[in-house]
Amino acid sequence: MYEHDVIVVGAGGAGLRAAIAAQEEGADVAIVSKLHPVRSHTGAAEGGINAALREGDSWELHAYDTMKGSDYLGDAPAVETLAQDSRDEVVQLEHWGMAFSRDADGRMSQRPFGGLSFPRTTYAGAETGHQLLHTMYEQLVKRGIEVYDEWQVLELAVSDEPAPEDRTCHGVVAYDVQHGTVEGFRARQGVIIATGGAGQTYAHTTNAVANTGDGVAMAYRAGAPVEDMEFIQFHPTSLPSTGVLITEGVRGEGGILYNSEGERFMFERGYANNDGELASRDVVSRAELTEILEGRGIDDDYVLLDMRHLGRERIMDRLENIVHLSRDFEGVDPLEEPMPVKPGQHYGMGGIETDENGETCIAGLYAAGECACVSVHGANRLGGNALPELIVFGARAGAHAAGRDLGVAKIETGQTGEWEAAEVSLPVEPGEVGIGAEKVAADGGALATEPVELIRATVDAVRERIDRLLSRPDGRNHAEIRAKVQETMGRHVNVFRERPGLETALRDIRAAREAYADVGVRDQSRTFNTDLLQTIETRNIIDLAEAMTLGALAREEFRGAHWRKEHQARDDEGWLKHTLVSWNGGRPELWFRPVLLEGAEKTYEPKIRSY
Amino acid sequence: MSTDSHTPPADETEHHPQIASNGTPTPAAGETVEGPTVHLKVYRYDPEVEGKQTPYYDDFHVPYHKGMTVLDALIYARDTYDSTLTFRHSCRQAICGSDAMFVNGRQHLCCKTQLSDLDEPVRVEPLPHQAVLKDLVVDMEHFYDQMKAVEPYFQTNQLPSEELTEQRQSRENREKIKMSTRCIWCGACMSSCNIAAGDNQYLGPAALNKAYRFAMDEREGADMKQHRLELMKQEHAVWRCQTQFSCTAVCPKDIPLTEHIQELKREAVKSNLKFW
Numbered sequence: 001m002y003e004h005d006v007i008v009v010g011a012g013g014a015g016l017r018a019a020i021a022a023q024e025e026g027a028d029v030a031i032v033s034k035l036h037p038v039r040s041h042t043g044a045a046e047g048g049i050n051a052a053l054r055e056g057d058s059w060e061l062h063a064y065d066t067m068k069g070s071d072y073l074g075d076a077p078a079v080e081t082l083a084q085d086s087r088d089e090v091v092q093l094e095h096w097g098m099a100f101s102r103d104a105d106g107r108m109s110q111r112p113f114g115g116l117s118f119p120r121t122t123y124a125g126a127e128t129g130h131q132l133l134h135t136m137y138e139q140l141v142k143r144g145i146e147v148y149d150e151w152q153v154l155e156l157a158v159s160d161e162p163a164p165e166d167r168t169c170h171g172v173v174a175y176d177v178q179h180g181t182v183e184g185f186r187a188r189q190g191v192i193i194a195t196g197g198a199g200q201t202y203a204h205t206t207n208a209v210a211n212t213g214d215g216v217a218m219a220y221r222a223g224a225p226v227e228d229m230e231f232i233q234f235h236p237t238s239l240p241s242t243g244v245l246i247t248e249g250v251r252g253e254g255g256i257l258y259n260s261e262g263e264r265f266m267f268e269r270g271y272a273n274n275d276g277e278l279a280s281r282d283v284v285s286r287a288e289l290t291e292i293l294e295g296r297g298i299d300d301d302y303v304l305l306d307m308r309h310l311g312r313e314r315i316m317d318r319l320e321n322i323v324h325l326s327r328d329f330e331g332v333d334p335l336e337e338p339m340p341v342k343p344g345q346h347y348g349m350g351g352i353e354t355d356e357n358g359e360t361c362i363a364g365l366y367a368a369g370e371c372a373c374v375s376v377h378g379a380n381r382l383g384g385n386a387l388p389e390l391i392v393f394g395a396r397a398g399a400h401a402a403g404r405d406l407g408v409a410k411i412e413t414g415q416t417g418e419w420e421a422a423e424v425s426l427p428v429e430p431g432e433v434g435i436g437a438e439k440v441a442a443d444g445g446a447l448a449t450e451p452v453e454l455i456r457a458t459v460d461a462v463r464e465r466i467d468r469l470l471s472r473p474d475g476r477n478h479a480e481i482r483a484k485v486q487e488t489m490g491r492h493v494n495v496f497r498e499r500p501g502l503e504t505a506l507r508d509i510r511a512a513r514e515a516y517a518d519v520g521v522r523d524q525s526r527t528f529n530t531d532l533l534q535t536i537e538t539r540n541i542i543d544l545a546e547a548m549t550l551g552a553l554a555r556e557e558f559r560g561a562h563w564r565k566e567h568q569a570r571d572d573e574g575w576l577k578h579t580l581v582s583w584n585g586g587r588p589e590l591w592f593r594p595v596l597l598e599g600a601e602k603t604y605e606p607k608i609r610s611y
Numbered sequence: 612m613s614t615d616s617h618t619p620p621a622d623e624t625e626h627h628p629q630i631a632s633n634g635t636p637t638p639a640a641g642e643t644v645e646g647p648t649v650h651l652k653v654y655r656y657d658p659e660v661e662g663k664q665t666p667y668y669d670d671f672h673v674p675y676h677k678g679m680t681v682l683d684a685l686i687y688a689r690d691t692y693d694s695t696l697t698f699r700h701s702c703r704q705a706i707c708g709s710d711a712m713f714v715n716g717r718q719h720l721c722c723k724t725q726l727s728d729l730d731e732p733v734r735v736e737p738l739p740h741q742a743v744l745k746d747l748v749v750d751m752e753h754f755y756d757q758m759k760a761v762e763p764y765f766q767t768n769q770l771p772s773e774e775l776t777e778q779r780q781s782r783e784n785r786e787k788i789k790m791s792t793r794c795i796w797c798g799a800c801m802s803s804c805n806i807a808a809g810d811n812q813y814l815g816p817a818a819l820n821k822a823y824r825f826a827m828d829e830r831e832g833a834d835m836k837q838h839r840l841e842l843m844k845q846e847h848a849v850w851r852c853q854t855q856f857s858c859t860a861v862c863p864k865d866i867p868l869t870e871h872i873q874e875l876k877r878e879a880v881k882s883n884l885k886f887w
Binding site: 035036038039040041043044053088091092094095096097099100101102103104105106107108125127129130131134135138139141142178208209210241242243244245324325328329330331477478479483521522523524525526527528529530531534 | 657658659660678689690691693694695697698699700701702703704705706707708709723744745746748751755759762763764765766767775776777778779780781782785788789792793794795796825828830831
């Protein structure tokens with residue numbers, strides 16, 4: 001058994017920042033990650049990092065834009081923390097040597113992004129995430145922080161008291177991908193989940209193949225509620241054939257969207273009369289799909305994004321990476337012709353419920369980054385707000401886990417304080433097939449309370465699970481099950497949603513669960529068994545797809561990224577509240593908690609959201 | 612080729628449990644394969660599984676569509692014909708650097724390599740000059756160790772004060788290091804380098820490029836630059852490079868690696884360092 005003060009699961013932006021912060025606080029910290037850190041999907045972020053750095057801008061404006069962008073479903077304490085801390089965090093990155101683009105006077109360059117009242121998106125070409133990830137990994141190397149790379153965490157070692165709020169996380173159990181062994185990792189002070197998003201619940205996504213939501217699913221099954229999972233951002237500009245992301249920076253620099261009739265539809269069809277292409281992402285994605293559905297798309301599939309008028313020099317200076325991506329992955333040279341683009345799954349606003357210190361309702365369990373829902377993005381994330389979230393809340397979670405006093409959190413977690421149970425009628429029973437067939441309450445449970453004993457019991461449970469999967473080489477193949485989940489999610493839990501489709505999705509997910517009961521792993525090797533790992537990841541995809549769909553069915557209003565055919569208005573009377581799903585003995589349980597709109601000095605009154 | 616590298620078997624065996632003997636794929640249940648296919652010959656090896664301990668090649672015939680990449684074909688083959696086929700991949704967009712392989716005798720990043728640019732059969736093998744763990748997966752540890760040997764992190768003599776203010780960097784200086792910061796650690800360069808193949812201690816193109824990235828960054832200051840050039844004086848660093856340009860030729864991010872190494876040599880001479 002390995003032992004550290006703090007264990008960070010995942011090595012993208014949030015995980016690296018958390019590890020550095022924990023070590024600065026004096027903790028012995030280690031990262032356990034299924035990928036080597038530089039392979040993490042933070043590297044694919046393109047556009048930039050929002051931070052109020054310049055005269056005329058302020059953290060208050062950043063907070064206001066973020067709250068409006070969230071369609072008033074962000075929690076003010078989290079939103080204000082993001083806006084206040086991102087300035088210092090960005091300057092810190094610069095001091096770690098990050099190669100930001102520069103203005104003529106040598107200061108970091110900023111550009112306009114959708115939904116921002118000031119051009120505060122600080123960028124490094126169209127490869128900001130790559131620069132950020134590598135800069136942070138360099139600092140990790142400098143500090144000698146231990147990384148167990150290509151070790152995939154499969155379960156959290158969480159005690160199994162009946163109420164999640166009484167449970168404690170003592171460590172994790174991970175699988176050494178190269179050698180096929182299972183080991184326990186004890187965390188004396190805390191475990192920080194930083195495993196990123198779950199874009200692989202969809203086939204057409206900008207996300208990496210690794211983005212299977214493992215950390216969210218593990219925390220969910222260990223009892224931490226998942227929050228606002230129905231809010232999924234579909235990025236307006238992904239390449240149609242692969243889902244590769246084309247940064248919002250193209251529109252930030254002046255790129256224009258056209259339909260098949262050559263209309264600049266964002267203005268000409270009245271979707272966003274003020275901001276046009278730079279309206280919020282949810283607005284632009286719906287506009288594009290409306291154009292396509294009404295017959296004004298190209299090949300009934302996509303619209304066009306033109307940046308040729310910006311000129312070769314400006315494009316190569318600020319957006320060069322886009323030229324490569326479009327040429328390599330779509331065969332289109334954007335210096336010569338417009339790029340085909342369409343909405344693609346990009347980001348989950350929801351995730352593991354945490355407070356502004358990164359803590360979940362389970363003692364010793366933290367989450368930060370896309371896997372967490374703190375919540376700063378509410379119903380829709382603004383472009384340029386993901387990277388600051390990683391570093392701001394990664395740093396806070398790391399410092400707090402290592403013992404720094406960040407003050408009492410204003411955001412509550414778990415079923416404490418104000419909350420209400422939800423009533424939803426469902427077409428099928430969600431949750432575990434054959435309750436009791438597998439340990440489902442607190443993962444690893446076994447009624448152990450002493451940490452080392454608990455971790456050992458969890459190791460045994462994981463070994464049993466692996467043996468069981470390997471004992472069925474002729475079982476159902478994970479790829480086929482995963483494809484069916486992705487298909488139903490793409491069809492029914494997409495930009496436009498309606499009850500019958502969502503019900504169909506739940507039935508399909510149920511069918512996937514039943515198929516998964518017969519899943520097996522053909523590859524019998526202990527060496528680099530991706531067949532086994534993808535089989536385990538597929539289970540995570542099923543659990544999260546279900547939570548997303550349950551939330552989408554429950555939320556009977558139209559807010560941010562969540563559009564419902566039957567409910568065409570935002571309902572502030574009934575729905576200024578977060579959707580939470582708890583894995584309750586294998587059964588997803590839905591409940592709600594009011595959104596916190598009260599900031600430190602002001603209350604954010606919901607206003608009509610137009611761009 | 613060094614001893615720990617994979618050696619193609621002298622006698623290639625056709626081994627394709629998922630492929631019918633006539634070379635056409637066995638479609639999954641209920642599926643029929645129509646239209647053009649592409650023929651892949653894929654290196655297979657597993658140290659543990661009987662029948663796979665001696666490397667061999669599998670033939671896969673994958674339905675082809677316009678724009679299909681080598682990675683797309685590998686994924687299709689794995690998901691449809693043989694779930695034991697093993698390779699690293701993640702982002703699918705040439706930024707995570709996981710899927711550098713040896714395709715038709717040259718290092719390529721599979722996700723950005725179009726099948727239409729390759730002759731058939733498309734031969735896919737693990738990166739040469741690295742130990743093979745399984746199928747197309749190589750041991751990257753040596754590559755990572757060499758990267759770490761060049762102090763690959765920004766360091767200034769000043770400690771940032773509590774109230775950090777942003778440092779300035781000229782546009783010209785940022786431009787100068789720009790290409791060097793694009794490295795995605797895929798290992799294609801190191802695998803293509805004859806010198807690295809013969810000298811296990813040679814830092815190799817990627818690590819030297821990393822050294823360049825910091826040595827040329829004006830924000831670190833003159834003393835640190837001197838220190839970094841000192842690091843280059845050891846015999847397995849810049850002077851080992853024989854300017855064969857093989858690294859530059861295979862770099863999927865078009866980094867002028869050889870030029871960067873040459874510039875480090877010039878800077879080292881200029882700074883009057885004593886070399887071995």
